[in-house]
Amino acid sequence: MNPTAVKFGFPDTLVREYRHWLVLLRPAQVTAGSLVLAAKGDARAYGDLPVEAFAEQAEVVADIETALRSAVNFDKINYLMLMMVDPDVHFHVIPRYAGERTLAGISITDAGWPGPPDLASATALDAGQVEAMVGALRPLFARRHGEVDG
Template sequence: MNETIAKFGHPATLIADYAHWVVLLRPAQPTLGALVLAAKSDATAFGDLPAAAHAELKTVTAAIEAALRQAVGYAKINYLMLMMVDPHVHFHVLPRYDGERSGAGITVADAGWPGQPDLGQAVKLDESQIAALTGWLKPYFA
């Protein structure tokens, strides 16, 4: 695992583990079910990932979209590859919707809908909320 994965709270935030990728709960939730899809590689450029990681992305994104569709009922989904602060290859995965969504006792409004996501309005989770939301989302990936 690389430093970016650790920064996003692994292993407490781990939702799904693949050969080349991990799916983590995003500790700050701009929308309910926001995730981090992080490459296990030490690569800092998307094009530097091994071919097998790119191939596996099809499987992982299909699983993410199916799980979040069931859990959150999103209208759109955004994959943001910013990598400005955390250098290793990763995406912020944001389910987008009009209004609010609730799960595991946590309610989050999509403050940016229908425009760009408003990351500054993210709900910052404490350890117990991270555990609850991670536990709530994991079964959707089974």
């Protein structure tokens, strides 16, 4: 797996794996349900991804938005492609909302609402909290695909 996925906790943070993409729980939660959408290959530029990855990305984004709407009922969603520190292609997926949301018993306020996400205010999760959030999100992705989780 590429170094960026590993830095964001793969395999412990893995919510769902696709042919070209990984959906990872972001270990530092900007808002409840913050994810990382990471390309599986070694592309360092978005335009270097195979064409099939772009086609699959439409399915992945639909899965993310359906799952996060169910999990935290976001008002808006931000996809940030920064790639300044971690060079492999990835997006930070930040569900946005006024106030606070709770996921897996962990309550997080959107400190940046209604402006840009406040990345500096992220809540660092411990291993147990990561496991709980991943466990809460996985069934939502499985349900979208008609799978039985568990």
